[in-house]
Amino acid sequence: MPAWVIDKYGGNDVLRFTKNASFPIINYPNEVIVKVFAAGLNPIDVSMRGGYGAATLSVKRDPLNINQSGSEFPLVLGRDVSGVIMECGLDVKYFRERDEVWAAIPPWKQGSLAEFVVLSANEVSHKPKSLSHTEAAAIPYVATTAWSALVNTGGLNKDNCAKKRVLILGASGGVGTFAIQMLKAWGAHVTVTCSQNAERFVKGLGADGVVDYTAGPVEEPLGALEKFDLILDNVGGDTERWALNLLKPWTGAKYVTLVTPFLQNTDRLGIADGMMQTAATVATKAFKHLVKGVHYRWGFFAPSGPALDEIREMVDAGQIRPVVEETFSFSQVPQAMEKVEKGHARGKTVVQISKGGDD
Numbered sequence: 001m002p003a004w005v006i007d008k009y010g011g012n013d014v015l016r017f018t019k020n021a022s023f024p025i026i027n028y029p030n031e032v033i034v035k036v037f038a039a040g041l042n043p044i045d046v047s048m049r050g051g052y053g054a055a056t057l058s059v060k061r062d063p064l065n066i067n068q069s070g071s072e073f074p075l076v077l078g079r080d081v082s083g084v085i086m087e088c089g090l091d092v093k094y095f096r097e098r099d100e101v102w103a104a105i106p107p108w109k110q111g112s113l114a115e116f117v118v119l120s121a122n123e124v125s126h127k128p129k130s131l132s133h134t135e136a137a138a139i140p141y142v143a144t145t146a147w148s149a150l151v152n153t154g155g156l157n158k159d160n161c162a163k164k165r166v167l168i169l170g171a172s173g174g175v176g177t178f179a180i181q182m183l184k185a186w187g188a189h190v191t192v193t194c195s196q197n198a199e200r201f202v203k204g205l206g207a208d209g210v211v212d213y214t215a216g217p218v219e220e221p222l223g224a225l226e227k228f229d230l231i232l233d234n235v236g237g238d239t240e241r242w243a244l245n246l247l248k249p250w251t252g253a254k255y256v257t258l259v260t261p262f263l264q265n266t267d268r269l270g271i272a273d274g275m276m277q278t279a280a281t282v283a284t285k286a287f288k289h290l291v292k293g294v295h296y297r298w299g300f301f302a303p304s305g306p307a308l309d310e311i312r313e314m315v316d317a318g319q320i321r322p323v324v325e326e327t328f329s330f331s332q333v334p335q336a337m338e339k340v341e342k343g344h345a346r347g348k349t350v351v352q353i354s355k356g357g358d359d
């Protein structure tokens with residue numbers, strides 16, 4: 001089948017188009033094959049192209065370490081998919097052939113820059129009827145990441161957000177633009193940081209307050225505001241030095257960062273030492289902040305069909321809209337990847353893989 005693959009880790013020049021990639025097959029009865037209409041790209045695709053997470057992802061792909069090193073190649077990137085079900089495993093009850101679906105693809109599986117992709121049925125969800133495939137492909141990876149960070153790790157949901165004050169650091173990119181909309185739909189008060197030229201954009205998505213990080217250190221203007229119940233950090237680096245001081249102490253307030261050293265540690269130190277280092281780091285930080293009355297947490301992307309089912313309802317109710325920065329054709333995958341690599345996104349980069357449905 002046609003696909004963009006990589007045969008080694010590196011820069012954009014390792015991307016190779018082939019018409020002869022292996023057609024995915026159903027290995028387990030709960031799997032489905034999806035014909036890809038549109039694929040969304042994320043910063044993780046650029047990182048994975050360069051080998052980020054290779055050690056941990058290899059263990060996920062081959063837990064018994066049977067295959068030789070490099071057996072992940074040819075590797076297909078692309079974490080978001082919108083398309084139709086082509087074939088269902090024997091145990092799949094919730095989907096039928098030709099159902100229109102969307103999904104976020106776990107990084108240890110072959111991605112969506114290909115004509116077909118195989119997924120577990122519990123990673124897949126029916127696509128919102130109100131969106132085209134290219135619009136739908138802008139949502140699943142950032143949405144399931146934001147959902148995992150805010151709902152599973154941060155403890156927020158539609159019933160407990162009404163009086164909550166939330167701060168999003170780095171709100172103008174993929175995860176942030178989704179998180180603003182979800183939190184506003186649930187009634188939270190949302191303050192964000194982004195560059196000045198994104199101010200109008202994030203306000204248009206519902207942000208109540210905006211602080212420009214390019215105008216100088218943001219800790220000062222943020223420190224003058226009422227304290228927060230939850231902080232979602234999409235920026236990392238030195239934010240941890242000051243951000244936790246902005247939380248309401250002894251109220252259960254949480255800081256959730258998506259920028260963690262987990263995969264760098266396992267890439268650098270190997271699985272065992274890397275996991276130990278990671279556990280020690282997170283435990284030390286969590287304890288250090290717990291004694292000051294605030295919770296320190298790491299958030300991770302988690303593939304989830306059921307989360308996407310709930311997100312579909314919010315999309316079809318008009319509470320969340322896709323934010324597509326630019327759409328590329330299948331032949332333009334290197335340009336699309338270059339665009340993501342440049343950063344400073346205002347939403348998502350999407351690749352149209354084949355014409356279909358309502359596109």
Ligand SMILES: NC(=O)c1ccc[n+]([C@@H]2O[C@H](COP(=O)([O-])OP(=O)(O)OC[C@H]3O[C@@H](n4cnc5c(N)ncnc54)[C@H](OP(=O)(O)O)[C@@H]3O)[C@@H](O)[C@H]2O)c1
Binds near residue numbers: 301
């Ligand atoms: N742990 C996980 O499983 C997981 C999953 C998904 C994503 N992530 C991480 O989460 C982060 C966000 O992902 P994303 O997809 O939203 O990335 P993205 O689309 O590249 O957006 C990042 C945004 O951050 C803004 N930014 C950069 N420096 C900033 C600063 N100092 N203060 C405030 N804003 C700043 C940029 O906006 P401006 O143009 O306005 O500068 C950019 O739009 C990335 O670091 C990604 O690696 C982690």
